[in-house]
Amino acid sequence: MGFITRLRGELAEKTPAGIVVDCGGVGYAVAVPLSTFDRLPAVGEPVCLLTHHLVREDDESLFGFATPQERRFFQTLLGITGIGPKLALAVLSGLTPRELTAAIAEGDVRRLSSISGIGKKTAERIVMELKDKVDPVEALAARHGADAEAPPALRDAILSLIALGNKAEDARLIAQAAFEKNPKASVQDLIRLALRK
Numbered sequence: 001m002g003f004i005t006r007l008r009g010e011l012a013e014k015t016p017a018g019i020v021v022d023c024g025g026v027g028y029a030v031a032v033p034l035s036t037f038d039r040l041p042a043v044g045e046p047v048c049l050l051t052h053h054l055v056r057e058d059d060e061s062l063f064g065f066a067t068p069q070e071r072r073f074f075q076t077l078l079g080i081t082g083i084g085p086k087l088a089l090a091v092l093s094g095l096t097p098r099e100l101t102a103a104i105a106e107g108d109v110r111r112l113s114s115i116s117g118i119g120k121k122t123a124e125r126i127v128m129e130l131k132d133k134v135d136p137v138e139a140l141a142a143r144h145g146a147d148a149e150a151p152p153a154l155r156d157a158i159l160s161l162i163a164l165g166n167k168a169e170d171a172r173l174i175a176q177a178a179f180e181k182n183p184k185a186s187v188q189d190l191i192r193l194a195l196r197k
Contacts, residue, residue, distance in 0.1 A: 006048065006050055006051060007021045007028055007030065007049050007062070008023065008048040009021045009023035010044060010046060011041055011042070011043050011044065011047040012027055013027075014040055017031075018031050019032055021047060021049065021064075028062055029062065030062045030063065030064040031061065031062070031064070031089060032064045032065070033070065033074075033089045033092035034093035035092055035093065035096055036066040036067075039066045049064035050065045050066075050068060050071045051063060052071055052075060054085060063085060063089065067097070069097040070092055070097055073092060073097055073100060076130060076133060077091055077126070080125055080129050082122060083122065086117075087118070090116055090118070091115055091118065091126075093115075094116065094118075095111070095112075095115065101134055104127055104130045105134050105172065109124050112126055112127065131169050132167060132168060132169055134169075153179070153186060153187045153190060154175055154179045154190065156187045157175040157179070157187050157190035157191050159171075160187065160191050161191060161195075164195075171194075174194040175191075178194040181193065
């Protein structure tokens, strides 16, 4: 069975509740998070979306995303017990992928539970189940702010610590602590400081 993974066509309809993409005369109804909706062109303009095609016994739905990160988070959220597609879209509508990465990496249950439809228990479950799945370099960049790049030495130290067998989250935390103590340290020095922990 084939799945629809991308749509390219003309944006025929556009509302926050959903859009329609006309592909060669066939209109595909697509649900999108607000983060994607904000990036859509005007009606009548060409559009290209990454999609997740959800097939159930009694239903087929298409969900569209502007970036691979958004789609990846959506698919990962669907793997958490108690989170369906509507709630996953709500999460992506409430936080950008960068903000979501930071909230998960920092265990910010309060920020996650501020999203409509996400209670404290669901927020805790998101943090618990996704903490080890968040890319440590993305988490580091998210922590340093939307426009800031993670310092190269810190990024390389994290990747080296992971290569040495540390869990991604542990590597990020101990490398970050070492970097905060000595921001001008080389990669090797950061690794030594981190391993002393």
